[in-house]
Amino acid sequence: MKVQLKVWRQKNRNSPGKFVTYDSPDLNPNMSFLEMLDVVNESLASKSEDPIAFDHDCREGICGTCSLVIDGKPHGPHKGVATCQTYMRSFKEGDQIVIEPFRARAFPLVKDLVVDRKAFDRIQQKGGFISVRTGSAPDANSIPVPKENADLAMDAAQCIGCGACVAACKNASAMLFVSAKVSHLGLLPQGQPERHRRVKAMVDQMDEEGFGACTVTGSCEAVCPKSISLDFIARMNRDYLVALAKGDPKKPAAGGA
Amino acid sequence: MATLNSNVPSGPLDTKWENHKFNSKLINPANKRKYRIIVVGAGLAGASAAATLAELGYEVQNFVFHDSPRRAHSVAAQGGINAAKNYQNDGDSVHRLFYDTIKGGDFRSREANVHRLAEVSVQIIDQCAAQGVPFAREYGGLLDNRSFGGAQVSRTFYARGQTGQQLLLGAYSALSRNVANGGVKLHTHSEMLDLVVVDGQAKGIMVRNLQTGELTRHTADAVVLATGGYGNVFNLSTYARGSNTTAIWRAYRRGACFGNPCFTQIHPTCIPVSGDYQSKLTLMSESLRNDGRIWAPAKVGDKRPPGEIPEGERDYFLERMYGAFGNLAPRDVASRAAKTVCDEGRGVGATGLGVYLDFAESIKRLGDEKIRERYGNLFSMYHEITDEDAYKAPMRIYPAVHYTMGGLWVDYNLMSNLPGLFVLGEANFSDHGANRLGASALMQGLSDGYFVLPSTISNYLATQAPAKRPPVSHAVFSEVETDVRNRIQRYIDGKGKRTPGSYHKELGKIMWEYCGMARNRPSLEKALGLLGNLREEYRSNLHVSGEAAEWNQSLESAGRVEDFIELGELMCRDALEREESCGGHFREEFQYTKDDPEVRSGLVNPGDVKRDDARFAHVAAWEFAGPDRPPVRNQEELKYEEVKMSTRSYK
Numbered sequence: 001m002k003v004q005l006k007v008w009r010q011k012n013r014n015s016p017g018k019f020v021t022y023d024s025p026d027l028n029p030n031m032s033f034l035e036m037l038d039v040v041n042e043s044l045a046s047k048s049e050d051p052i053a054f055d056h057d058c059r060e061g062i063c064g065t066c067s068l069v070i071d072g073k074p075h076g077p078h079k080g081v082a083t084c085q086t087y088m089r090s091f092k093e094g095d096q097i098v099i100e101p102f103r104a105r106a107f108p109l110v111k112d113l114v115v116d117r118k119a120f121d122r123i124q125q126k127g128g129f130i131s132v133r134t135g136s137a138p139d140a141n142s143i144p145v146p147k148e149n150a151d152l153a154m155d156a157a158q159c160i161g162c163g164a165c166v167a168a169c170k171n172a173s174a175m176l177f178v179s180a181k182v183s184h185l186g187l188l189p190q191g192q193p194e195r196h197r198r199v200k201a202m203v204d205q206m207d208e209e210g211f212g213a214c215t216v217t218g219s220c221e222a223v224c225p226k227s228i229s230l231d232f233i234a235r236m237n238r239d240y241l242v243a244l245a246k247g248d249p250k251k252p253a254a255g256g257a
Numbered sequence: 258m259a260t261l262n263s264n265v266p267s268g269p270l271d272t273k274w275e276n277h278k279f280n281s282k283l284i285n286p287a288n289k290r291k292y293r294i295i296v297v298g299a300g301l302a303g304a305s306a307a308a309t310l311a312e313l314g315y316e317v318q319n320f321v322f323h324d325s326p327r328r329a330h331s332v333a334a335q336g337g338i339n340a341a342k343n344y345q346n347d348g349d350s351v352h353r354l355f356y357d358t359i360k361g362g363d364f365r366s367r368e369a370n371v372h373r374l375a376e377v378s379v380q381i382i383d384q385c386a387a388q389g390v391p392f393a394r395e396y397g398g399l400l401d402n403r404s405f406g407g408a409q410v411s412r413t414f415y416a417r418g419q420t421g422q423q424l425l426l427g428a429y430s431a432l433s434r435n436v437a438n439g440g441v442k443l444h445t446h447s448e449m450l451d452l453v454v455v456d457g458q459a460k461g462i463m464v465r466n467l468q469t470g471e472l473t474r475h476t477a478d479a480v481v482l483a484t485g486g487y488g489n490v491f492n493l494s495t496y497a498r499g500s501n502t503t504a505i506w507r508a509y510r511r512g513a514c515f516g517n518p519c520f521t522q523i524h525p526t527c528i529p530v531s532g533d534y535q536s537k538l539t540l541m542s543e544s545l546r547n548d549g550r551i552w553a554p555a556k557v558g559d560k561r562p563p564g565e566i567p568e569g570e571r572d573y574f575l576e577r578m579y580g581a582f583g584n585l586a587p588r589d590v591a592s593r594a595a596k597t598v599c600d601e602g603r604g605v606g607a608t609g610l611g612v613y614l615d616f617a618e619s620i621k622r623l624g625d626e627k628i629r630e631r632y633g634n635l636f637s638m639y640h641e642i643t644d645e646d647a648y649k650a651p652m653r654i655y656p657a658v659h660y661t662m663g664g665l666w667v668d669y670n671l672m673s674n675l676p677g678l679f680v681l682g683e684a685n686f687s688d689h690g691a692n693r694l695g696a697s698a699l700m701q702g703l704s705d706g707y708f709v710l711p712s713t714i715s716n717y718l719a720t721q722a723p724a725k726r727p728p729v730s731h732a733v734f735s736e737v738e739t740d741v742r743n744r745i746q747r748y749i750d751g752k753g754k755r756t757p758g759s760y761h762k763e764l765g766k767i768m769w770e771y772c773g774m775a776r777n778r779p780s781l782e783k784a785l786g787l788l789g790n791l792r793e794e795y796r797s798n799l800h801v802s803g804e805a806a807e808w809n810q811s812l813e814s815a816g817r818v819e820d821f822i823e824l825g826e827l828m829c830r831d832a833l834e835r836e837e838s839c840g841g842h843f844r845e846e847f848q849y850t851k852d853d854p855e856v857r858s859g860l861v862n863p864g865d866v867k868r869d870d871a872r873f874a875h876v877a878a879w880e881f882a883g884p885d886r887p888p889v890r891n892q893e894e895l896k897y898e899e900v901k902m903s904t905r906s907y908k
Binding site: 012027028030031032034038039044045046048050051056058060061063064080081085087089110114117118120121124125126128130131133134135136137138141143144145146147150151154157158160161184185188191 | 305308309312323324325326327328329330332333342344380382383384385386387388389391392393394395396397398399400416417419421422423426429430431433434436437443445468497498499531532534535536537539540637638641642644707708711754756758759800802803807808810811
């Protein structure tokens, strides 16, 4: 099969970008979408043209490196999978496929289809953890966790941090991403001591990074490669309100033993 | 010749680690912050080490080539992590995990290291549970376990089919916490391109910023490499596309010895190759072998669909050949058995390179729902890739490159023969001998990073005066930077025709064909010839797009592929010199035949690997001798004090 690609090309953050159209070489419908781009890039390189820059790594839907907005939809046509798990059999002979980067102010462009998602790391650094020093943990079975809670925590924890939720949102909100981490830790007994401090710090950093507000349209859930539920946003909002009501934690008294 | 001293402490095996910790030098807390440690990589080993070293008070600089440390390929491990908790009351113990690992590695690992790994395993689970890793639980709220290959106890902890992801996110959260409090300085999109060795000690690295192409020098009191394995030398593998050997290879070129490079793990249950365009292979977790039965048609050339082949005309070959372990035979054994069946012409699928992994019986016994709960994500992954429904027809699987047991040589302190250079996780030649058991990679990565290195590194640092690391203006830094710049310029200036990707494909085909699941002297000699030519051609006919001072994926690949070609040659040399079969290293000249007493007594099958303990009970540690001279093969003899080296039997 052959398709036509209309791809966003932009040399770097400071130069203007534009769509460029390419006719693909002959493709096999069992190729993954990224393998199709590999083949296109090989043919560009053989003509001494600059290959299309795109992010990718594990190619099995778990590392969250790949991105791409394909025909207007982050991670392409299918629900619950990432771009790397999308196969050419989902397209028809002669289709024109439009490929753009994830666009959001908080994700500055690096080149072509690659954007910088470090804002997510900075949010995590504000509170996406349980403070436990190596070596200080009690026996793992000394903290029983009801299976239902553990399963729900896992539903949230499987977020791959790809940023599709942000790319899909008209406000470029990162609420689904942040709520997944907040809920994962907030659902577990180990996460309780820092529960309110965590949500406050992470949400504040999210705002700081320039992500927009949530208006609950659900476009994030629709494109999430791990089908993370919107319910987690409601859960986070509740935790955030409690955190606000509690106010900032008191500073410890000066001095010590 | 390099000096290889394993530095294994004396005394009884089960007290060595405790004694060693007690005898290790301590660093005064006020001095710790004066030592700077570079950690390269942020997978399980790197992130856990960086976080823990920072907690101890050291100044840590962490470098990753990804945009975020959460992307490291540990994230893709599916099945689980072993620990000798014996929560199942099925007879497990530290000693049993130790023994299973030594035996699984076909008696080619260091006893004391493996025992330490088994001891530390229990602490890892505690640590991860406290961090909030959402391990699978039973209704009582306690942790669940599953079985994995090479063991007859249930000691594997898991988080659905995404255990690696969850453990990595745990380590990443610890890392993030220490970044926030200033203990770790994180450098993302930063690829290490060389090691700086000053007066025989590792004291820094050269780094390229992948976004801008800028080269920077970094100095430290010690350098820790946790950069993963090198299975992408085969091009097609279950590794992420970005996984590469560059950090450890350039360290090798600066004097660090490379241990057992030919020890490669070929995983039995992967989705078969479908075409030449393919960029990677996808693993179907070993945990599937708990409920799936592996078979092939009994008759050669039987092309009927699996549903039409009656029970009596199926060969459940693992159950037939290895009764005691059956479908849970270790990976190397299961892979070779599948290859044998396909070589006999009984393979299935369009290419004939595949066997069935069949869930029909389990689905009948447990129901669709139970199977979906256990393996749902794997079944959907299989469906996405092959467009086939494994609830209705058996999966087709074939072995694929999955892990490398070889890596940089390290002593008991995880320090290489270059003082100041430490190597963790899959990047070191490790604790897995000639074959790694399932669910042991995650265990080793976290053991090295959370518990071993943070305790042993002080033995080296105590010999170094605090805050006396060389400045980046030191002459050696300038020399190394010049080397790196020249190399990059050589790639950019190349006027050739072929892309790095096309060479990578050719390299992969040579390695798989001649140094893959089965090797022999003529095949390895042939590979060495082909690789020599490939290396020459790479120098004269390479085409790299774009410029040095920009985001340039073609340039990144150029360096990585050249390193892979050179490493491929070393692997073939190592495989050639090791004139025995052991674990994943199968030399066709050395296998059991029907006339051997071990076969007659029913201990092993004809075709099983045949070790030669008299000649090869050692680690081969290869030393770089210059670009135009053959490398030197050093040996570290393996002394077994506790375990008797025996013929490995899974029958």
